[in-house]
Amino acid sequence: MKIAIAGSGALGCGFGYMMKKGGNDVTLMDYWDAHIQAIRENGLSISVNGKEDNVSMKIGKPNEIQDTFDVVFVFTKSMGLRAMMEAIKHTLTDDTKVVCLLNGLGHAKTIAEYIPEKNIIMGTTVWTAGIDAPGQTHFMGEGPVEVQNADPSEEEGARQVVKMMADCGLNGVYSENVHFTTWRKACVNGTMNALCSLLDCNIEELFHTSESDHLVTEIITEFSQVAATESVDINVQETVDYVKMTAEKVGAHYPSMHQDLQQNKRPTEIDFLNGAVAKEAEANGFSAPYCKLITQLIHAKEDIYGIKR
Ligand SMILES: NC(=O)C1=CN([C@@H]2O[C@H](COP(=O)(O)OP(=O)(O)OC[C@H]3O[C@@H](n4cnc5c(N)ncnc54)[C@H](OP(=O)(O)O)[C@@H]3O)[C@@H](O)[C@H]2O)C=CC1
Numbered sequence: 001m002k003i004a005i006a007g008s009g010a011l012g013c014g015f016g017y018m019m020k021k022g023g024n025d026v027t028l029m030d031y032w033d034a035h036i037q038a039i040r041e042n043g044l045s046i047s048v049n050g051k052e053d054n055v056s057m058k059i060g061k062p063n064e065i066q067d068t069f070d071v072v073f074v075f076t077k078s079m080g081l082r083a084m085m086e087a088i089k090h091t092l093t094d095d096t097k098v099v100c101l102l103n104g105l106g107h108a109k110t111i112a113e114y115i116p117e118k119n120i121i122m123g124t125t126v127w128t129a130g131i132d133a134p135g136q137t138h139f140m141g142e143g144p145v146e147v148q149n150a151d152p153s154e155e156e157g158a159r160q161v162v163k164m165m166a167d168c169g170l171n172g173v174y175s176e177n178v179h180f181t182t183w184r185k186a187c188v189n190g191t192m193n194a195l196c197s198l199l200d201c202n203i204e205e206l207f208h209t210s211e212s213d214h215l216v217t218e219i220i221t222e223f224s225q226v227a228a229t230e231s232v233d234i235n236v237q238e239t240v241d242y243v244k245m246t247a248e249k250v251g252a253h254y255p256s257m258h259q260d261l262q263q264n265k266r267p268t269e270i271d272f273l274n275g276a277v278a279k280e281a282e283a284n285g286f287s288a289p290y291c292k293l294i295t296q297l298i299h300a301k302e303d304i305y306g307i308k309r
């Protein structure tokens with residue numbers, strides 16, 4: 001397949017690498033000059049579950065890429081999705097599938113402003129990744145990547161993307177209910193990402209604290225109440241168990257929000273996670289006090305670090 005990665009940070013490089021190794025024609029797109037230059041000059045250096053490799057990859061800024069693609073994976077941060085969709089319009093044909101695995105809520109609506117629903121594939125992943133230096137990244141875990149077509153009549157296209165990812169070792173899985181999968185993943189990030197960022201700890205450390213059970217249960221209860229307003233059934237106890245199982249799998253990883261806030265002093269995705277839940281709760285006439293407080297605290301920390309939103 002002819003594939004583009006729109007936003008080639010940590011996860012984008014990991015997916016791009018795996019899909020190139022699997023025999024696809026992959027182009028990375030990004031705006032970060034030092035990263036682009038490093039990959040052009042020295043190739044992408046990547047460690048996949050501890051195994052080092054270096055590959056040459058095509059990379060450019062969206063306006064420099066004149067090709068069109070069969071599939072585009074968007075891998076920006078949530079705040080950058082709209083601008084990226086605008087910037088890559090010329091690389092999309094009437095049939096290009098756009099796959100979105102970003103953490104957070106509400107992305108399908110943003111993408112639908114740019115392409116027909118028949119071409120949207122939504123999903124989640126628990127692969128983890130990080131950037132060590134421009135042009136140097138790591139990619140860890142075993143997946144899965146769960147995706148589903150936004151338009152119910154377009155299952156075949158999503159199944160082809162699932163097969164391609166499975167063939168590349170990305171553990172692609174077809175999701176029978178991507179709304180549920182997205183909300184369940186939002187519960188993972190609304191607990192682990194927000195709390196590890198505030199407490200400045202990794203996931204393993206968080207789950208060894210005496211308060212983690214209580215905090216995780218309260219936050220997931222609020223996510224569940226808002227999910228119900230969208231007819232998505234998030235069972236609190238099952239989801240707490242799922243979050244703990246995910247935490248055991250990813251271990252001492254620092255979630256992407258911790259990487260943003262504490263390590264790189266960049267804006268966080270909190271408004272698309274706990275912030276979105278607090279806002280939707282209020283719009284529906286109830287409150288989500290844990291999510292609201294966590295959002296305010298993350299924004300206060302961004303202010304202390306002088307991070308512009
Ligand atoms: N990392 C992880 O383990 C996981 C991440 N996710 C989700 O995937 C999505 C992408 O996340 P992730 O790949 O971690 O994001 P990154 O921050 O690594 O990359 C996103 C974009 O940020 C910019 N960027 C990153 N670092 C720098 C830097 N130092 N200087 C300048 N620009 C930089 C680049 O875009 P630009 O140059 O255009 O600004 C890049 O395309 C998010 O929604 C995240 O929540 C989901 C599961 C796991």
Ligand SMILES: CC(C)(CO)C(=O)C(=O)O
Nearest residue numbers: 126128192250255256257
């Ligand atoms: C680690 C993981 C899978 C869960 O927190 C993640 O989604 C992230 O780092 O953003």
